[in-house]
Amino acid sequence: MRSRTDRRRRPSSNRPPGRRRPARPCPSPAPRPRERTPGPVAVADHAADAIALLDHLGIDRTHVAGHSSGAAVAAQMAQDHPDRIVTVALLELSLLSVPAGEAFFAQAAPAFGAYADGDAERAVELFLSLVSGMDGEPCRALLEDRMPGSFEQAVKDADTFFGIELPALAEWRFSPENAGALRQPVLSRLGSGTLRLWVEVAEFLRSTVPDVEECVIGDVGHLLHIERSRPVAEALARFLEQHPIAS
Numbered sequence: 001m002r003s004r005t006d007r008r009r010r011p012s013s014n015r016p017p018g019r020r021r022p023a024r025p026c027p028s029p030a031p032r033p034r035e036r037t038p039g040p041v042a043v044a045d046h047a048a049d050a051i052a053l054l055d056h057l058g059i060d061r062t063h064v065a066g067h068s069s070g071a072a073v074a075a076q077m078a079q080d081h082p083d084r085i086v087t088v089a090l091l092e093l094s095l096l097s098v099p100a101g102e103a104f105f106a107q108a109a110p111a112f113g114a115y116a117d118g119d120a121e122r123a124v125e126l127f128l129s130l131v132s133g134m135d136g137e138p139c140r141a142l143l144e145d146r147m148p149g150s151f152e153q154a155v156k157d158a159d160t161f162f163g164i165e166l167p168a169l170a171e172w173r174f175s176p177e178n179a180g181a182l183r184q185p186v187l188s189r190l191g192s193g194t195l196r197l198w199v200e201v202a203e204f205l206r207s208t209v210p211d212v213e214e215c216v217i218g219d220v221g222h223l224l225h226i227e228r229s230r231p232v233a234e235a236l237a238r239f240l241e242q243h244p245i246a247s
Helices: 043-057 069-078 100-107 108-114 120-132 136-145 149-157 159-171 177-182 196-207 229-242
Strands: 063-067 087-092 186-191 212-217
Touching: 063 069, 069 087, 069 159, 087 229, 100 108, 100 196, 108 120, 108 159, 120 136, 120 149, 120 159, 136 149, 149 159, 159 212, 177 196, 186 196, 186 229, 196 212, 212 229
Parallel strands: 063 087, 087 186, 186 212
Antiparallel strands: none
């Protein structure tokens, strides 16, 4: 059953979105013999890697789409290379500097605690349950049905996720000025049952991005593209048809 707890609670702060510095995800756990991507790896580094891949493939201009932290990379690519990125599709962009970011980190504390205690499987399950709004077992069953082996891979990658990706996302800055400078058409997609964090991010995009189209997918949360892939794909297809790459 999908939990709706706290999804409509608004933070007490009246600071404008995009300006508050978020709390740290979690204290660094004690060293353990694990494997992970050596850090730090910033969002800008991921964007530069993606551009390097386009160069290698000989692709000059393209559409970009991303979900959650991947949407941050897509937004950074559009910001850094406006001449090469034609449109940007953001599926629940994770911008943790909005006011709800601090509350999100507080809600995620049990997952961070499990990771610090060395229980990567429990940490991943708790985090996915939080962001999806689903209980742990149904969430795992959904992932296994739609993307077999994905949960097991997420556990293997827990060190990179909790130790590299989340801290980098917490440090990423995408200010109202940055958003307002985007000249590409932007598609903002979110689930109707998502957490307050991504509702605030959608509000931020509506108020700052010059050319933004919003699409709400019903009866889903943060895993909208996994839970209801068809309406997400159809919305993206319509958006891309409206903005073809000129030859």
